[in-house]
Amino acid sequence: MRVVRVREFGTPEVLRVEEMPEPEPGAGQVVVAVETAGVGYGDVIVRSGGYPFPLPYVPGLEVGGQVVAVGPGTDRSLLGRRVVATTVGNTGGYGERALAPAAWTFPVPNELALPVALAVFQAGAVASGMLTAMRVRDGETVLITAAAGRIGSLLVQLAKAAGATVIGAAGADKAAAVEDFGADHAVDYGAGDWPDRVRALSGGGVDVVLDAIGGEIGAQALEAAADGRGRFGIYGFASGTWLPLDAQVLARRGLTVAGPLGAVFAKPDAEQRDDAERALAAAADGRLRPRIHATYPLDRAADAHAEIERRRSVGAVLLAVPA
Structure with a gap:
């Protein structure tokens, strides 16, 4: 073969x-x-x-x-x-x-095309599990970097379904796609002042950040987290470097940092399988659109x-x- x-x-x-x-x-x-x-x-x-x-x-x-x-x-x-x-x-x-x-x-459910099922079953399960790990609640504001990506686009949809206000960060050429996925706001992370815009849109800073990029963009996303209550979830380093963290800054600002992807993979196998089955069902009935x-x-x-x-x-x- x-x-x-x-x-x-x-x-x-x-x-x-x-x-x-x-x-x-x-x-x-x-x-x-x-x-x-x-x-x-x-x-x-x-x-x-x-x-x-x-x-x-x-x-x-x-x-x-x-x-x-x-x-x-x-x-x-x-x-x-x-x-x-x-x-x-x-x-x-x-x-x-x-x-x-x-x-x-x-x-695969009969009504679901095979490529669509493939695009959603693991990515959707991971996205759902990460939102649970980050304790995203109705009424909170969530910033998602790489919001036009495979997992990011599903995070946008699921965070909206959970009742959050969603700010999606991506390149300027992907803003329309981020909004099409359901984000309330799309910001260009190529603009130098984009963290300030996020803080303005969220009334002083977001409750939750989910970052897949790391490096400079991840550091800028950290700036957009709300002091005293912000929760920052790291799940990748698409930039090629992990987000550098300064414990003194985190302590002073009162931020919480988590690894939600690791939390998802640490769940019992049965729970991870249930997440995948739910993602397939959500795609089959149109609640998730990969x-x-x-x-x-x-x-x-x-x-x-x-x-x-x-x-x-x-x-x-x-x-x-x-x-």
Whole structure:
């Protein structure tokens, strides 16, 4: 079967199509004939060498397709089902066949297109879990950076549904998309005074910040948190550097800092699966609207990574795998 393999860290060009044997499912595992695979910023960070990972490897932690084989002791009713799944070891999704734990394989509602299901089941679960971890309440004001991204766009929708006033920060060219996702205000984080605008829009500072960027933009987002009550959630470093924190400043301003993504992944497996199922149900009935920015064929995985690195994407980037 064809896969995209990484043998060395570097630019998107290190993503190369190769042949390898089809996977054999073990106990509690299934093989998915992949129709579509997710491409996330985490894939970009690992491929570029920003996170330790053994070489060589096949990227891809989310796939959608049909179950074509099940391992010993695995529910045989999954055979032939249209599913979305996370891959074994968070690798192997960029290929024609992928190995997935049966426990993390989710049948797709009939009314939901497979690419839409893939774009929402994990990202929606993570977004919902992070809002819970940050204790977002009705009437609060929430600032979301990278608000046009795959997770950011779902955070906007879910925070609005929770009754919050939402300020979405993104590049100037994505402001319309951020507002389309439901944000009350969209701000350009390329403007030097954008934290002042956020504080003005929120009457002195926001109650909650969810930041996926880190670096200078993350530091500016911290400025926009309300003194005495602001809660700052860090869940990524798309800038390439983590947000630098000064304990003295945090103590003086009375801010709380949390890692909501870690809190989500620390939840019991059953709760995480419930979150994924709820995200699929919300997409099926229209309460969550993931946007698919672009879909690339498997042999153009490098182009998909380059699109994300250039920060051009609005919503999810996917790979299509021909039958």
